[in-house]
Amino acid sequence: MVSLVDMKINQSGIVIKINGGAELVRxxxxxxxxxxxxxxxxxxxxxRGPIVVKVNGCQVAVGRGMAKKIMVEVNK
Amino acid sequence: xxxxxxxxxxxxxxxxxxxxxxxxxxxxxxxxxxxxxTKGTLKFKGEKAELIDVPGTYxxxxxxxxxxxxxxxxxxxxLIVNVVDATNLERNLYLTFQILALKKPxxxxxxxxxxxxxxxxxxxxxxxxxxxxxxxxxxxAVSGEGIxxxxxxLEEAMVPSRPTYTKEERWxxxxxxxxxxxxxxxxxxxxxxxxxxxxxxxLFGAFLFLAVLTASFSIIRFIGEGLIGYVFDPFFxxxxxPLIMKLSSVLGSGGIFHDILIGKLINGSIDFGQSFGLxxxxxxxxxxMVLPYIFSFYLILGVLEDVGYLPRLAVLIDNVxxxxxxxxxxxxxxxxxxxxxxxxxxxxRILESKREKFIAATIMAIGIPCMAQTxxxxxxxxxxGGRHLTIVFGTLFIVWFSLxxxxxxxxxxxxxxxxxxxxxxxxxxxxxxxxxxxxxxxxFLLEAIPLVLIGVLFVNILYMVGFxxxxxxxxxxxxxxxxxxxxxxxxxxxxxxxxxxxxxGMLAPLGLTAKQAVIGSTVLAVYFPCIATFVVLIKELGIKxxxxxxxxxxxxxxxxxxxxxxxx
Numbered sequence: 260m261v262s263l264v265d266m267k268i269n270q271s272g273i274v275i276k277i278n279g280g281a282e283l284v285r286x287x288x289x290x291x292x293x294x295x296x297x298x299x300x301x302x303x304x305x306x307r308g309p310i311v312v313k314v315n316g317c318q319v320a321v322g323r324g325m326a327k328k329i330m331v332e333v334n335k
Numbered sequence: 336x337x338x339x340x341x342x343x344x345x346x347x348x349x350x351x352x353x354x355x356x357x358x359x360x361x362x363x364x365x366x367x368x369x370x371x372x373t374k375g376t377l378k379f380k381g382e383k384a385e386l387i388d389v390p391g392t393y394x395x396x397x398x399x400x401x402x403x404x405x406x407x408x409x410x411x412x413x414l415i416v417n418v419v420d421a422t423n424l425e426r427n428l429y430l431t432f433q434i435l436a437l438k439k440p441x442x443x444x445x446x447x448x449x450x451x452x453x454x455x456x457x458x459x460x461x462x463x464x465x466x467x468x469x470x471x472x473x474x475x476a477v478s479g480e481g482i483x484x485x486x487x488x489l490e491e492a493m494v495p496s497r498p499t500y501t502k503e504e505r506w507x508x509x510x511x512x513x514x515x516x517x518x519x520x521x522x523x524x525x526x527x528x529x530x531x532x533x534x535x536x537x538l539f540g541a542f543l544f545l546a547v548l549t550a551s552f553s554i555i556r557f558i559g560e561g562l563i564g565y566v567f568d569p570f571f572x573x574x575x576x577p578l579i580m581k582l583s584s585v586l587g588s589g590g591i592f593h594d595i596l597i598g599k600l601i602n603g604s605i606d607f608g609q610s611f612g613l614x615x616x617x618x619x620x621x622x623x624m625v626l627p628y629i630f631s632f633y634l635i636l637g638v639l640e641d642v643g644y645l646p647r648l649a650v651l652i653d654n655v656x657x658x659x660x661x662x663x664x665x666x667x668x669x670x671x672x673x674x675x676x677x678x679x680x681x682x683x684r685i686l687e688s689k690r691e692k693f694i695a696a697t698i699m700a701i702g703i704p705c706m707a708q709t710x711x712x713x714x715x716x717x718x719x720g721g722r723h724l725t726i727v728f729g730t731l732f733i734v735w736f737s738l739x740x741x742x743x744x745x746x747x748x749x750x751x752x753x754x755x756x757x758x759x760x761x762x763x764x765x766x767x768x769x770x771x772x773x774x775x776x777x778x779f780l781l782e783a784i785p786l787v788l789i790g791v792l793f794v795n796i797l798y799m800v801g802f803x804x805x806x807x808x809x810x811x812x813x814x815x816x817x818x819x820x821x822x823x824x825x826x827x828x829x830x831x832x833x834x835x836x837x838x839x840g841m842l843a844p845l846g847l848t849a850k851q852a853v854i855g856s857t858v859l860a861v862y863f864p865c866i867a868t869f870v871v872l873i874k875e876l877g878i879k880x881x882x883x884x885x886x887x888x889x890x891x892x893x894x895x896x897x898x899x900x901x902x903x
Contacts, residue, residue: 320653
C-alpha cells in the first residue's frame with residue numbers, strides 16, 4: 260500500500276484507504292475518488308505541484324497534501 | 336412553477352438552458368462557468384413555467400460559493416431536470432441519487448451522448464429508466480439533438496418510488512446500475528486522448544503553455560492591429576472625419592455646443608485621440624481603439640475555453656498560485672479579468688474560502704487591466720515604443736504577484752488545495768463560438784458605449800464649470816510631486832472611476848513624455864476599480880472587505896507611481 264504521491268507515473272491500483280476526516284472523504288467522493296475505485300496516476304507536477312489521476316476515464320487534479328492521504332494498493 | 340436544471344459542473348446545463356428558453360447564457364468547457372443562476376421561461380402543460388439554470392455541483396453538501404447557490408436553489412424547485420454527463424455516468428449518478436432522495440419530480444437528460452458513443456460507452460437507456468424510476472432522454476445539447484424530446488417528456492417527470500439509501504448503500508446501488516446498464520468497448524486511444532494525457536505532464540505541459548501563450552498574444556495583436564489599421568482607422572479618417580468637419584463648420588467651429596459634440600479642433604482639424612467631443616473621441620475610443628482588441632481577445636478566449644485548455648493551465652500553474660495564497664483554479668478569474676474585471680470578480684465564486692476570494696479579487700482588481708484599458712495603453716504608451724509597454728505591463732505583473740505574496744503572509748489561514756476535474760478536450764462548435772463572441776461583443780457595446788459617452792460628456796462639463804481646475808489644485812502635490820504628472824492628469828483619475836479606457840484616452844491630449852505616459856497608465860490601472868467592477872466587488876466581498884481592498888489599491892497607486900517616478 261502506497262500513497263498517491265509515492266505511486267509511479269502510469270501505475271494503476273485500487274484506492275483502499277483515505278487517511279482523513281469525513282470532510283476530506285466527502286470532497287474526494289464528489290469526484291468519485293473513493294475506496295474501491297480503480298485509479299491511475301498520470302503525472303506529478305514539479306516543485307510539489309498537484310498530481311493528476313485518471314478515474315472512470317476522467318482526469319482529476321489532486322493537491323499534494325490530499326494525495327498523500329489517498330492510499331492505493333498498486334496492481335502488480 | 337419552477338423547473339431547475341441541475342447537474343455536475345461542465346455537463347452542459349447552460350447549453351440546454353439556452354436551447355429550451357432561447358435565453359443565452361455563456362457556456363464553456365470547464366467546470367464553474369456558471370456561478371450564478373439564470374432564469375428563463377418555457378411552456379409547461381400549457382402554462383408559463385420558470386426554468387432556472389443552476390450552477391453545477393458535484394454534491395448537495397457544498398464546498399464553494401457556486402455550490403452553495405445550487406444547494407439553496409434545489410429547495411425551491413418543483414421539478415428537476417438532472418443533466419447527466421453520459422461519458423461519466425458513475426460519478427454523475429452520485430448527485431442524481433442525492434436529488435432523488437429529495438422526492439421531487441425528476442427527469443434525466445443524458446447529455447454529451449455523442450461523445451459517449453465515440454468513446455465506446457454504450458448505455459442501455461430502457462434499463463437505466465427502469466432502475467432509476469425516472470425518464471431518461473439522451474441529448475447532445477451543442478447540436479440540439481434530443482432537446483425536443485426532452486421538452487416533450489418534461490411532464491413525464493416523476494417522483495421515483497424507491498427507498499432512501501444511506502451513503503454506503505448509494506455507492507453499492509450506483510455500482511449495480513453501472514454494471515447493468517453500461518458497457519464500455521475497449522479501443523485504442525485517440526490522438527485527442529493522447530494529447531489530454533500529455534498536456535498534464537510537466538515538461539510537455541510547460542511547452543504547450545508557452546506555445547499557447549505566444550500564439551494567443553500574437554493572434555490577438557495581429558487581429559487587433561489589423562482591424563484598427565485596415566478597417567477602423569481608414570473608416571474614421573477617410574469617411575467619418577470629413578462628415579464631422581462639415582458639421583463642425585455648420586456649428587461655427589466653436590462654442591459650448593460644438594465643444595461638447597465635436598470637441599477642440601487641433602490645428603484646425605479633428606484629432607480623434609485629442610478633440611474629446613462626444614462624436615469624435617467619444618465614438619473613436621470604444622469603436623476604433625477598444626473594440627478591435629475586445630474582438631480578438633474574446634475570439635481567442637472563446638477557443639481556449641471551449642477546447643478545455645484552462646483547467647490544464649490551472650494544474651500547471653498551481654504551485655505558483657499557492658505562493659499567492661490561492662490554488663491553480665484561481666487563474667480562471669485572472670484570465671477572465673484580462674477581458675473585463677466584472678466577470679473576473681464574479682468567477683472568484685469557484686474558490687473555496689473567503690480568504691481566497693478576497694486575495695483573488697483584490698489582486699485581480701489591482702494588477703489585471705481589462706482589455707479595454709489594455710487596448711488604450713497599447714495605443715497611448717505603444718506610440719513611444721514597445722519598451723515602455725513592457726515597463727507598464729511588467730510593473731502591473733510585479734504588483735499583482737507581490738501583493739499576492741504579501742496578502743498570503745498577512746491574512747491568517749491556509750490556502751486550500753486544488754481538487755479539480757479536468758474536462759476532456761473538445762473540438763469547439765463553430766456556431767457556439769460565434770454566438771458566445773457575439774454576446775460578449777454586444778455586451779461590451781451596450782454597457783460600455785453609454786458609459787464612455789457619459790464619461791466624455793462629464794469631462795467637458797467639469798472643465799466648463801471649472802471643477803477640474805479646483806480638484807487639480809488640491810491634488811497637485813500628489814500628482815505633480817509624487818508622480819511627476821501634469822496637474823491636468825487629475826481629470827483622468829476622476830473619469831477612471833467611470834471607465835478606465837476613457838481615462839487612459841484623456842492622457843493623450845496632455846502632451847506627456849514617455850515616462851509620464853508610463854506612470855499615468857500604470858497608476859490608472861491600479862488606483863481604483865471602475866464603477867462596474869466596484870459594485871461587483873461589494874456584492875462579492877461585502878462592504879468591509881471591499882473597503883480594505885480599496886485602501887490597498889490607493890496605497891499601491893501612491894507607492895508605485897512614486898517608485899516609477901524615481902527610477903525611470
